[in-house]
Amino acid sequence: MILEIDKNMEYGNEISSSPTFTSSSHLSNGFGSENHVMEIGPDPENLSLSKLSACLENLLVNQEYESYNDAEIVVEGNVVVGVNRCILAARSPYFHKLFQQQLEGGRKPRYEMSEMVRYGLVGHEAVKVMLQYLYTGRIKASPRDVSTCVDSNCCHVACGPLINYALELLFASATFQIKELVLLVQRHLLNIVEESLMEDVIPILVAAFHYHLNQLLSTCIERVAKSDLNNVCLEKELPPEVYGKIRSLRLELELVTTESDLVLEKQIQRIHKALDSDDVELLKLLLSESNVTLDEAYALHYAAAYCDPKIVNEVLSLGLADVDLKNRRGFTPLHVAARRKEPLVLVALLNKGACVAETTPDGRTAIDICRRLTRAKDYNENKKQGEPSNKDRLFIDVLETKMRSSESENVGVPSQEITYDLHMKLDYYENRVSFARLLYPAEAKVAMEIADADTNTCKVVLNESATAHTTRLHLRLLTLFKTGINHHLFRNSAVFSIN
Template sequence: MDTVNEVSSSLTFASSYLSNGSCNDNISTCNDPGPSIENLSLSKLSGNFEKLLIDPEYDYSDAEIVVEGIAVPVHRCILASRSQFFHKLFKKRNDSSAKEDGKPRYLMTDLVPNGGVGYEAFNIFLHYLYTGKLKASPPEVSTCVDEACAHDACRPAINYAVELMYASATFQMKELILLAQRRLLNFVEKAFAEDVVPILLVAFRCQLNQLLSHCIHRLARSNLDSVSLERELPCEVSKEIKLLRVKSQPEDESTVMEVDSIHEKSIRRIHKALDCDDVELVKLLLNESDVTLDDAYALHYASAYCDPKVVKEVLSLEPADINLRNSRGYTILHVAARRKEPSVLVALLTKGAHVSDTTLDGQTAVAICRRLTRPKDYNEKTVHGKESNKDLICIDLLEREMRRNTMSAKISDSSQLIADDLHMRLDYLENRVAFARILFPAEARVAMEIADADSTSMYTGLSTRKGSSGNLREVNLNETPSVQTKRLQLRLQALLKTVEMGRRYFPHCSELLDKLLEYDMPDVFFLEKGSAEEQRTKKLRFKELKDDVQKAFHKDMAEKNWSGLSSTSSPKEVLGYKARKRSSLRLIIFIEV
């Protein structure tokens, strides 16, 4: 262990210096126990080096390493003296990556291409390089948000240890490799089979034979299916695991396992078609064989590995059991919960997946999701207009679905609507969805995908100007009134379903939109209440109000020299302008004349 020897040499040098220096003047002092003096000196030295990391006044860094988009300042002399990897890296003197201030910049993704090293793990590693002390694991990235979890083998704890191992192995710190390997070995027997996979991968890539062998035998004893082994592990490793399983089976059973039956070949073809996103081929293969979607566990496979749109298309094929359990006792929703893709979860829940179903060891989908989520991700602040964290979205919608009562609202029959009423509802819904897309892009996209809102007539909300080709009211001379009405009704139903999906799965977002709209936007459905004469009076008054507000709006624009709100306006800007002119701007935005 070269690095250990280097550290020992440093300790010996420090001890020798103290013994041969000032101690010569006082023999009695030199007779005191040496280790206490050495420990005190080394502790002080460690504290001095730590200042370079934590105290801004001691920022004399001469390089940067970018981790997860954050530039971490480092001192090349310290890194090079502690690690041969950095010594060779800095010796190349590649100035092409230098910034304007002359500091070279290195990307962690380039330094560790086979495995990601997170910001927290790298800082712990860096602290060890500078001080020789290994800090405790940061709980925000090494624990999960499941309150019932002991955090002794949950996925965040494993992922953090794996990141530390990638850093230690890549940067050639042998003493840290031994510590990280010991920690990972403790996880192998405690963790779920799926969570052993990242441990096996780091052992394989970093050539840690003891750890690799332990993981292989653990997975060989597990009930992790062959499809998952082939998809997630290197070919030679998955073959070795299968071979161990065959050897452990009685001769009659092992003979059967070696035979690749026609049934199994058909299933493999279906999976390969799903890998290619070719749902039409899947449909053809189903018609040509006796294999069904359930036989192939096609929805399990698609929910784990395929594009969300493919999952939705497979759900539309022949009837399948949405709550089917695979050989491990996992439902499709359980598999999707491990993936943590909101649109897949919503598609399954919409089709009737039971959110309260448990695995054989008693885990619900939301418990699975929580055991995979770090507090850092779960507690990340949601910023309107930016992508929300998928971990938080998944947990929130699964928990809410657990508590949700049966929806009582139904899509009303819009065939009885007259043209003005139809346009009025469309205006309101289009612009409600538009604001959702601006403030909550991730949530809005999921709701629109499930509701097929993108497949109907082109969107005409805030981002669409009058006279554009996407306007729903645009007259098509080749389109009869009945065809146009049908087109608008289809769009209305898609938008109603989008809003319904938003209220069901993202109620907090919907509440904010309700508050945003309720002050300035008259209740559209208020105009339908009352007798025919009352409705006509309301609509006439409403039209007059629109004209008055439009005039006031244009006058205000001329005085303030404003061009209106764009689709990129922040919520603060929208609300601020609303406070200045409550009844003008947004009525014009929401209901175009």
């Protein structure tokens, strides 16, 4: 989806419905009874402005002009972007005020984007598009690698990466008081709110609230109020003022009904607060004193969305929660975890038998959810050996591996295989896993936990019979083999290819 300049805009908070003007004009000469139309050729003034725009663009795109930049902005990922203070100060009141500070020590001043933008992160690509507009007056097409997801079935009209990119552009343009760009992004978000998944409307609503975009805010509030998102989720993720408005609107629409429902809601809130405070003992006490169960409170869903991974493990260890229970929206805890993309939560659910093939009412699996939230840039990024891995790619790889695991679980080791061959195979897989831990620590940790390989160590047992010894070697080999399968993302390295 490409963000393009819409000329139906006027300055102000709301969007105008003024007529659209095209680049070619037609005038009537007024002679006779017929209207003779004369087409105007290229406007010299427009040509001059276009040339000026192209020249200023060199400061951004041409390395030969980098030395003329007199300041730097550090954006997400510690990427340094050179800027020209003269141009930015003339185009933005915010930068005009910021750059009034004198140059210290003859060095280029450096500004941290994270310190300037109060709400949300702004990536390198969004900063470059914003600077392009300030320098040239033109909007570049949305960079595809950060505005498209890796779901092959998505049309990329309202997927997670596109919304996040638009919000980054909004954060930057609103902070730096670039009103035309704010209006443009607001128009774009208004066009996609109705097509977005309900979960993706929440960050749009929060941004509209913080930056006082009243038209966008009212549209989002109306859609959320009529949705099936529960009040627990809304209270957790929305500013109190916004949640209060939605709550009142739902009461008016009679979406919150009887007094008994309110009593049940308070009991569920106590359970969720116990989870928030990491107090499992309090959780047990609340369960014993009320008629509300973990499943009725959707406690595992809540923990998967908001709590520390260790709390997810502790809730699962109680043995009182259905790991594949669907909430009122038809989501299992694994679906919820797919939106959060925390590997340790994923491991906890999978180790308790969570079904990867379960679908939401609209037919999406946990893999589909994760793919629709993952940028092409992140998924295709090649990390150097030993560097922290991208959680998005790791999450998708683990889920896809688990989906295929039914085929591999039946893979056994022939019983007639001699002990010598078992030791040879064990050495191979032990070495492979050791290399994995060294070169790909994040992936190795997740794979080892899923296969439970650390606990199934191959220790020497005295007075062990030959049959028991062979059986133990078989078990260890199968565990390591499963670990290797979970490391299928090592396909980029020949050392870890599975024969």
